[in-house]
Amino acid sequence: MNDIKLGQYVHGYSLIHLLDPRTKIICCTFIVISILSNHNFWYLLAYLGLILAAIKYSGIPYKSIWRSMRGIRYLLLITFLFQAVLTPGEGLIQLGALSVTREGLSIGLINLLRLVILFLGSILLLMTTTPMKLSAGLEYLLLPLNKIKIPVQHFTTIISISFRFIPTLVEESIIIKDAQRSRGASFDSPKIFSNIKSYLAILIPLLASSMLRAEELAEAMDSRCYGGNPNQYRMQSLKYRRVDIYLIIFMTMVLFMGLFLG
Amino acid sequence: MSGRAENMIQLIDVSKEYKMADSCRVALQHINLTISEGEYIGILGLNQSGKSTLARLLNGLLKPTTGQVLINGMATDSPQEIRQIRQLLGMVFQNPDNQLICPVVEEEIAFGPENLGLPPEEVNKRVDWALELVGMQEMRYHAPHLLSGGQKQKVALASVLAMQPRYLVLDEPTSMLDPLSRREILEHLCRINQENHITIILISHHPEDLLDAKRLILLHEGSIYMQGTPKEVFKDMEKLKAIGLKRPGLYQLIQQVEEEGYRIDDNIKTIPQLVEMICRI
Amino acid sequence: MSNIIDIKDLSYVYLPGTPYEQQALKDINMVLNQGELLGLFGGNGSGKSTLAKLLNGLLYPSRGKVRVCGIDTSIKELRNELWKKVGLVFQYPEQQIFEANIYDEVAYGPRNLGLKEAEVKSRVYQALEKVGLLPETLVNLSPVKLSGGVRRRIAIAGVLALEPEILILDEPMAGLDPLGQELMLDIIKKRQEMGTQSTIIISHNLKDIIALADKIAILEKGSLLFYGEVAELLENIDILSRFHLELPDYLQVVYALKARGKRTNRDISNLDEAGLELIQIISSQKGN
Numbered sequence: 001m002n003d004i005k006l007g008q009y010v011h012g013y014s015l016i017h018l019l020d021p022r023t024k025i026i027c028c029t030f031i032v033i034s035i036l037s038n039h040n041f042w043y044l045l046a047y048l049g050l051i052l053a054a055i056k057y058s059g060i061p062y063k064s065i066w067r068s069m070r071g072i073r074y075l076l077l078i079t080f081l082f083q084a085v086l087t088p089g090e091g092l093i094q095l096g097a098l099s100v101t102r103e104g105l106s107i108g109l110i111n112l113l114r115l116v117i118l119f120l121g122s123i124l125l126l127m128t129t130t131p132m133k134l135s136a137g138l139e140y141l142l143l144p145l146n147k148i149k150i151p152v153q154h155f156t157t158i159i160s161i162s163f164r165f166i167p168t169l170v171e172e173s174i175i176i177k178d179a180q181r182s183r184g185a186s187f188d189s190p191k192i193f194s195n196i197k198s199y200l201a202i203l204i205p206l207l208a209s210s211m212l213r214a215e216e217l218a219e220a221m222d223s224r225c226y227g228g229n230p231n232q233y234r235m236q237s238l239k240y241r242r243v244d245i246y247l248i249i250f251m252t253m254v255l256f257m258g259l260f261l262g
Numbered sequence: 263m264s265g266r267a268e269n270m271i272q273l274i275d276v277s278k279e280y281k282m283a284d285s286c287r288v289a290l291q292h293i294n295l296t297i298s299e300g301e302y303i304g305i306l307g308l309n310q311s312g313k314s315t316l317a318r319l320l321n322g323l324l325k326p327t328t329g330q331v332l333i334n335g336m337a338t339d340s341p342q343e344i345r346q347i348r349q350l351l352g353m354v355f356q357n358p359d360n361q362l363i364c365p366v367v368e369e370e371i372a373f374g375p376e377n378l379g380l381p382p383e384e385v386n387k388r389v390d391w392a393l394e395l396v397g398m399q400e401m402r403y404h405a406p407h408l409l410s411g412g413q414k415q416k417v418a419l420a421s422v423l424a425m426q427p428r429y430l431v432l433d434e435p436t437s438m439l440d441p442l443s444r445r446e447i448l449e450h451l452c453r454i455n456q457e458n459h460i461t462i463i464l465i466s467h468h469p470e471d472l473l474d475a476k477r478l479i480l481l482h483e484g485s486i487y488m489q490g491t492p493k494e495v496f497k498d499m500e501k502l503k504a505i506g507l508k509r510p511g512l513y514q515l516i517q518q519v520e521e522e523g524y525r526i527d528d529n530i531k532t533i534p535q536l537v538e539m540i541c542r543i
Numbered sequence: 544m545s546n547i548i549d550i551k552d553l554s555y556v557y558l559p560g561t562p563y564e565q566q567a568l569k570d571i572n573m574v575l576n577q578g579e580l581l582g583l584f585g586g587n588g589s590g591k592s593t594l595a596k597l598l599n600g601l602l603y604p605s606r607g608k609v610r611v612c613g614i615d616t617s618i619k620e621l622r623n624e625l626w627k628k629v630g631l632v633f634q635y636p637e638q639q640i641f642e643a644n645i646y647d648e649v650a651y652g653p654r655n656l657g658l659k660e661a662e663v664k665s666r667v668y669q670a671l672e673k674v675g676l677l678p679e680t681l682v683n684l685s686p687v688k689l690s691g692g693v694r695r696r697i698a699i700a701g702v703l704a705l706e707p708e709i710l711i712l713d714e715p716m717a718g719l720d721p722l723g724q725e726l727m728l729d730i731i732k733k734r735q736e737m738g739t740q741s742t743i744i745i746s747h748n749l750k751d752i753i754a755l756a757d758k759i760a761i762l763e764k765g766s767l768l769f770y771g772e773v774a775e776l777l778e779n780i781d782i783l784s785r786f787h788l789e790l791p792d793y794l795q796v797v798y799a800l801k802a803r804g805k806r807t808n809r810d811i812s813n814l815d816e817a818g819l820e821l822i823q824i825i826s827s828q829k830g831n
Contacts, residue, residue, distance in 0.1 A: 131365045163365040167407040178601050179639045182631040183701065184623070184655030201651070204641035208687075213360045220361035223321050223353040224374040224425065225345055233372040233385045308720045309690060410587045437718050440586060440747035441789050467720035506722045511792025511814050518818035524825055533792060537799035540821050543828055 010127050015243065016058035017128045021137030023244040024125050030251045031121045034258040035114050041106065043261050044113040050254070051120045058128050068123060069116075076112055083108030131163035136234040153228040161217070172209060176202050268334050271297040271320065271351075271429065271461075276329035278315050289315040290484045293329070297463065299428055302455045304475030304492070305465040308506060312484040313465045317433040320463070321351045333429070349378060352422035356434040358414035362406040367398070367417055370406065374425040392420040395458075396450055412443025419450065429461040430454070436471055448474060469496065469510045473531050480507075493528060512536060546610075547709060547741050548575040548598065553607035555593055555765075567593040569765045571607070575758065577708075578738050580731075582752030583745045585762035591745045594762070595711050598743070599629035612708055627656060630707030634714045636698035637691055645671075645697055646682035652705045670704035671697075674730050692723035699730065710734065711743045716751055724751075731755060749789040793817040800824075 011017075016024075031051075035044060055065060085095070089103030126134075139156040146152050181187070185198040273295040280287045290312040297303055307313040318324040319331050322338035333351055336343040352374075355361045364370040371392050375385045393399045396416040406414055415435055422430065432451070436444040452474050455462045466472055478495045480488040482505045488495050496502070496513035512533055516526045519540070530536050553571040558564050568590045575581050585591040596602040597609055600622045609616045612628045633639065642648035649670055653663045671678040674696040686697055695715075702710065715731070716724045732755070734740055746752050752759060759776050761769040769782050776782060777794070780801075787798045796817040800807055805824065811817050 132369060135365075160365055160369075161363060164363065164406065167405070168359060171407070175633055176639050178596065179631070179633045179636065182599050182601060182626055182629075183652035183705065184626055185651075186655075201641045205639050208641075209638050216355060216357060216360035217363060219318075219323055220353075220355060221363060222323060223348055224422070225348050225377040226373075227345075227377055229377055229379060231376060232382050233376050234369060236382050236386075308722055309692070412587075441749075442586065445788070469721075506725075508721060511795075514814055515792075515796070515818050515821060518815070519821055519825065522822050522825070532788070533795040534787070534799045537796060537803070537821070540825055541800075541803050541805065541828075543825055 008127070009130050010060060010064075012059050012128065014058045014128070016054060016124070018241075019128075019247065020238055020240050020244045021129050021133040022141055022238060023240075023247055024129055025134075025137050025141060026248060027251045028121050028125050030255045031117065034255045035117050038258045038261060039110060040258075040261050041110055041113070043258055044110060044117065047117055047254075047258075048113060048120075051117060051124065055120065055124055058124060060124070060127055065120065065123060069119070072115075072119060076115060079115060080108040080112045083111055131160065132234065133237060135160045135163065136231070136237055139231055140235050140238060151228060153231065156231070157226075157228070165213070169206070169210070173202055173206055176205050269299040269428075270334070271295075272330075272332040273319075274330045274332070276319065276326045276331060278312075278319060278324065279327045288484055290319070293486060295479070295486070297429075297461065299461050300455075300459050302452075302462045302474060302476045303464070304472030304478045305463065305481060306467070306469060306472055306478060306495075306507070307465075307481035307487075308467055310483075311481040313467075313481050314433055316481070317353065317431050317463075317465055320429075320431050321348050321353055323353075349425055350427055351429040351431060352425055352427035354415070354418050354422055354430070354432040354435045356437055358411050358418055358438060359406075361418050362414060362421075365405055367404050367406060367409075368393075368402045370417055371421045371424045374421055378425060388424040388426070392424040395423055395454070396420045410443070412439050412446060415439060415443065415447055416450070419447070423454070423460075427460065429463065431463045431465070433465045434467065435464075436466065437468070444471070469507065473510065473512070491528070545576050546574050547577040547579075547612055548573065548581075549608075549610040550574070551608045553597065553609055554605050555590075555597060555602065556605045557593075559605065567765050568597070568762075571767050573760060573767065573770055575741060575743075577741055579757040580735055580742045580744065580755055582756030582759045583743055583762065584747065584749050584752055584759060586747055588764070589762040590765040591762050592713060595631060595713060595743070595745055598709070598711060599631045600625045601631075627705060628708045629711065630702040630705050630709070631711045632699050632702050632713060632715065634717060635695075636702075637694035640686050640694060640698055640701075643685060644683050645686050648686055648697060649701045649704050652701055656705065666704045666706065667700075670700040673703050673733065674700045675726060676700070692719055692726065695719070695723075696726070696730070709741045709743065711745065713745045714747070715744060716746065716748065728755070749786055750791050753791055753794070796821065 031047070035047060038044065055062070084100050084104040085098045087101050087104030087107050089101035091099040092102055092105065093100045129137075135156050138159065139152065142152045142156070177187070180198060180201045185201055187195060187198050189195055189198075273293050276290060276293045277288070278290040280289055293316070305313050305316065315324060319326055319338065320333070322331075322344045325339045331338040333347045336347055338344065338347055362370050364373055368389050371389045372385050375388050380388070389402075393402060396419055398413065398416050398420060401409060401413060401417070406417065409417065419435070430451075436447055439447065448471065451462050451464060454460050462475075464472060464475065472478055473492055475492060478488075478490060478492045479486055480495055487505065488498070488501060493513065493516070496509040497517060499509060499514075502509055512530070515533070515536060516530070520526055524543070526536065527539065530539060550571055550573040553568060554566070555568040556564060556566050571594070583591050583594065593602065597604060597616065598611055600616045603617045611625060614621050614625050614628070616625060640648055642651060646667055649667045650663050653666045658666070667682070668678040671681065676693070676696060686694055689697070699712070699715075712731070715727050719727060731742060731744070734742055735755070744752060744755065753773060753776075756773060758772055759769065760767060761782065769776060769779065783790070783798050784802070787795060787802075790798060793811055793814045793816070796814075797807060797811050800820070807820055808823060809816060809820060811820055
């Protein structure tokens with residue numbers, strides 16, 4: 001009943017939506033590697049263009065992306081300012097005891113770009129991939145870790161249970177908040193202490209019900225013989241098409257280009 | 263081996279105690295009970311009567327303190343046999359929200375069969391079958407949190423049925439549902455019992471839920487207080503009243519009429535049916 | 544002022560202007576007198592919980608007016624005033640308990656009102672008594688270890704301690720065993736006997752409501768299907784035929800007889816009389 005939340009899946013039939021989740025996860029990994037291993041401003045700018053084009057192509061309105069960007073605007077600003085001010089080098093502008101340096105500006109800008117690219121990339125992944133496909137893709141890609149005795153299935157089960165219960169938890173917290181509000185709890189009082197108390201009045205019941213839920217879930221899983229088998233049924237939904245392969249080849253090229261430029 | 267009975271559940275002198283910091287609570291004492299395959303059993307009791315403990319003993323979520331619980335001859339406290347027991351005996355719980363594990367309905371139903379290690383084609387077949395059985399085909403790709411309470415409970419039912427159990431234990435499956443969903447679930451149980459020959463063990467604190475049972479077991483303070491057909495159990499009003507239970511209005515009417523010397527058919531399950539029958543005498 | 548609730552042409556739309564837009568309530572008109580008990584009945588998604596939130600200002604009307612105790616609920620500044628007058632107990636309120644002992648839990652609301660501790664104390668004790676708990680032995684206990692039924696009564700006491708003129712209970716019986724339901728009925732009846740306090744019970748169980756309510760409102764898909772006194776409802780064949788399986792047992796008999804064209808010879812107001820009527824019918828048929 002609430003607004004569309006940050007990174008929530010939005011149904012669609014664009015090429016990006018129809019890509020195999022493994023492709024999208026691999027591409028995101030490539031993005032992380034390329035932008036972290038590269039300092040070239042123009043390369044990063046080109047990368048940003050690439051992602052913006054992909055977003056345009058996916059049919060997700062820029063407006064909703066922009067709104068979610070606003071959520072991290074302070075983080076971005078602080079990163080930029082710190083870098084700009086704290087990097088030693090040729091001073092450009094003097095701000096009291098601090099001086100903004102040329103080197104600081106350029107490093108700040110590069111890191112800002114990196115953060116924005118990372119953020120947009122992951123938002124795009126989440127908004128165009130259903131939770132089920134996402135966890136199927138993850139499970140498939142992580143499966144080799146089983147060989148070195150890392151229980152991948154338990155890990156992906158945890159992820160999929162989180163996907164299942166986040167909406168329920170949100171609903172529940174809204175109900176509890178309403179209930180405490182109608183007992184006079186205020187969440188925007190000028191007194192900090194009473195705000196903290198009001199939030200505790202939500203968090204404590206939420207925690208209690210989550211513990212109970214965990215217990216009951218464990219029973220339900222046990223009674224259905226959960227043992228951590230690979231989820232073949234889920235992975236059935238995975239299918240590579242030609243476009244997936246093209247995209248991976250393309251992204252590999254972009255990655256190597258970045259490595260050489262860097 | 264003698265005494266190893268196939269095709270039935272046996273509780274042999276079962277007691278269950280919960281140890282607490284400074285005390286000990288007896289949840290069940292000296293229960294002896296046999297349930298044959300294909301039966302429809304109702305277990306009635308108020309809170310703290312031990313009925314949830316009984317349910318959890320049946321599929322080994324709890325182990326008896328003394329005595330033995332045997333499912334088709336397999337003891338629930340044997341670690342080697344627990345998997346097979348849980349495959350034979352499925353459980354549906356009270357809270358529809360806290361027993362759905364997966365983010366999509368079809369995965370939820372596939373969860374059990376997957377854990378049994380069945381091949382994907384077989385899993386697929388069972389998902390289709392179970393969804394159809396509870397009439398939820400259209401919800402296949404929905405997320406559980408978008409369903410109503412009644413729909414969630416039907417998904418929970420389907421997800422257990424997909425494991426193709428012989429016995430189905432339901433611990434207050436309707437207590438959080440509206441009357442319409444409640445009736446739907448009860449109808450499904452009746453059908454599953456009659457057409458698929460799956461044993462139903464339905465636990466409830468509402469006498470009205472248990473009118474379809476062939477045998478009614480009334481638990482009180484951890485012991486079997488009364489046992490018989492619903493008609494027999496609900497006849498003894500005084501005994502019910504003594505433990506704070508009211509009998510369903512239907513059975514009061516039936517008794518009132520029968521005391522005048524008219525015999526009422528055992529198949530009458532609702533008041534409209536009773537009135538219709540009387541008008542036809 | 545006898546109209547404690549006055550709803551005029553009320554409509555409510557969720558998330559207007561988005562693809563998720565949804566009309567939750569449509570053109571509701573309703574008046575409730577002081578001291579009356581209103582039963583609000585409806586299925587999933589009928590809008591009954593939305594209506595409750597509109598009554599205590601958690602939501603504002605999209606169109607139309609809601610006046611409660613003379614207060615226009617759409618005025619933001621009066622919301623605090625409104626919360627003192629309208630107590631809302633949500634579904635499964637025992638899940639909203641958060642304090643470490645019962646006293647503090649029940650005192651949470653009164654303290655938020657800014658009352659003096661002596662007044663808070665007397666309200667806590669009175670509220671616990673109203674829900675059938677003995678305050679002296681209880682107040683220092685932790686609510687965690689108590690049974691669900693007792694926890695629910697504590698949660699209700701937490702709202703009663705605000706001494707609301709209107710108490711709204713959302714599914715107060717849900718999930719309780721017959722004994723717990725009996726106790727809940729007692730609490731509601733006691734409040735009703737005071738004669739001046741109004742109560743609204745929201746439920747998907749018509750049986751519970753008919754036994755208690757003065758007036759009944761039936762919501763369906765956001766529209767008011769019926770609003771009136773219980774006696775009027777029992778005359779309304781169209782509605783009864785839809786919900787006849789959800790009537791109290793004796794009324795099911797009455798309705799089933801009516802539906803078969805049988806005229807009842809007596810005034811049936813309980814199950815015994817319904818049984819006598821059935822016996823009468825049998826003997827008269829045998830006589831023919």
